[in-house]
Amino acid sequence: MDMESSVPPGFRFHPTEEELVGYYLNRKINSLKIDLDVIVEVDLYKIEPWDIQDKCKLGYEQQNEWYFFSHKDKKYPTGTRTNRATAAGFWKATGRDKAVTSKNRIIGMRKTLVFYKGRAPNGRKTDWIMHEYRHQTSEHAPPQASPLLSSYYFLAMF
Amino acid sequence: MDMESSVPPGFRFHPTEEELVGYYLNRKINSLKIDLDVIVEVDLYKIEPWDIQDKCKLGYEQQNEWYFFSHKDKKYPTGTRTNRATAAGFWKATGRDKAVTSKNRIIGMRKTLVFYKGRAPNGRKTDWIMHEYRHQTSEHAPPQASPLLSSYYFLAMF
Numbered sequence: 001m002d003m004e005s006s007v008p009p010g011f012r013f014h015p016t017e018e019e020l021v022g023y024y025l026n027r028k029i030n031s032l033k034i035d036l037d038v039i040v041e042v043d044l045y046k047i048e049p050w051d052i053q054d055k056c057k058l059g060y061e062q063q064n065e066w067y068f069f070s071h072k073d074k075k076y077p078t079g080t081r082t083n084r085a086t087a088a089g090f091w092k093a094t095g096r097d098k099a100v101t102s103k104n105r106i107i108g109m110r111k112t113l114v115f116y117k118g119r120a121p122n123g124r125k126t127d128w129i130m131h132e133y134r135h136q137t138s139e140h141a142p143p144q145a146s147p148l149l150s151s152y153y154f155l156a157m158f
Numbered sequence: 159m160d161m162e163s164s165v166p167p168g169f170r171f172h173p174t175e176e177e178l179v180g181y182y183l184n185r186k187i188n189s190l191k192i193d194l195d196v197i198v199e200v201d202l203y204k205i206e207p208w209d210i211q212d213k214c215k216l217g218y219e220q221q222n223e224w225y226f227f228s229h230k231d232k233k234y235p236t237g238t239r240t241n242r243a244t245a246a247g248f249w250k251a252t253g254r255d256k257a258v259t260s261k262n263r264i265i266g267m268r269k270t271l272v273f274y275k276g277r278a279p280n281g282r283k284t285d286w287i288m289h290e291y292r293h294q295t296s297e298h299a300p301p302q303a304s305p306l307l308s309s310y311y312f313l314a315m316f
Binding site for chain 1 (some may be wrong): 166196
């Protein structure tokens with residue numbers, strides 16, 4: 001997407017987590033109109049991290065974060081576990097999930113994932129890091145039965 | 159100015175120097191329309207650095223740079239030296255001017271200034287830093303006889 005034609009010069013997409021979840025993810029889930037379609041949809045299971053950059057370019061130099069929506073894919077048709085494997089490797093969660101708040105209320109959760117090349121339980125850790133945001137209104141909510149859509153974003157370490 | 163009503167959520171004003179000089183300053187000097195009036199005009203000689211923040215708010219939290227246009231005021235009616243004194247202190251240049259380029263061509267120069275409280279040649283150095291941009295097409299150009307308007311911006315150290 002070429003930002004230059006839709007946003008005045010000098011503006012960059014640097015959303016807060018509150019904006020990502022409260023505006024972009026919320027409107028996407030509810031099929032509401034989004035002011036400017038800066039966040040494209042990709043199929044995370046069919047694309048490698050190093051190919052995502054090209055798809056999520058925002059039209060200015062020195063971008064080091066890439067934003068996209070992706071459907072969650074289940075590991076087993078009846079289960080709740082998420083499959084995060086691609087052809088070249090897999091995404092593995094790291095650390096604890098963190099709450100995203102707005103006006104002191106929880107509006108979503110953030111999971112941090114690292115990309116490993118190869119197949120679990122083996123695989124070689126890379127510097128690709130992803131933050132996966134999901135809509136959730138309580139920190140202790142059970143895993144959602146049908147998580148429709150999540151906003152993810154990439155933060156490249158190099 | 160309240161950005162929230164004019165730019166989609168998640169966008170912040172983080173212009174490059176090329177955009178500041180090549181778009182904003184250039185259009186201001188030539189009285190051309192600016193997409194969005196994010197850069198207000200202030201009279202730098204009548205306002206203290208700590209009061210500028212309020213005038214140049216962009217409507218989102220954690221802003222630590224303030225942009226504004228200001229006319230240059232001459233120290234002496236017939237001279238080329240610039241008067242940069244306010245009621246509480248003065249702005250003093252530091253270091254060497256730096257060229258601002260676009261496609262390998264010089265489009266302007268940047269001067270860095272520090273605010274001192276008190277009166278020159280005395281005065282107590284503060285943490286207020288300003289970058290002053292001027293339109294200029296060669297690094298060795300003589301001081302302009304009539305610098306009509308310059309873009310300045312503040313970078314607060316705290």
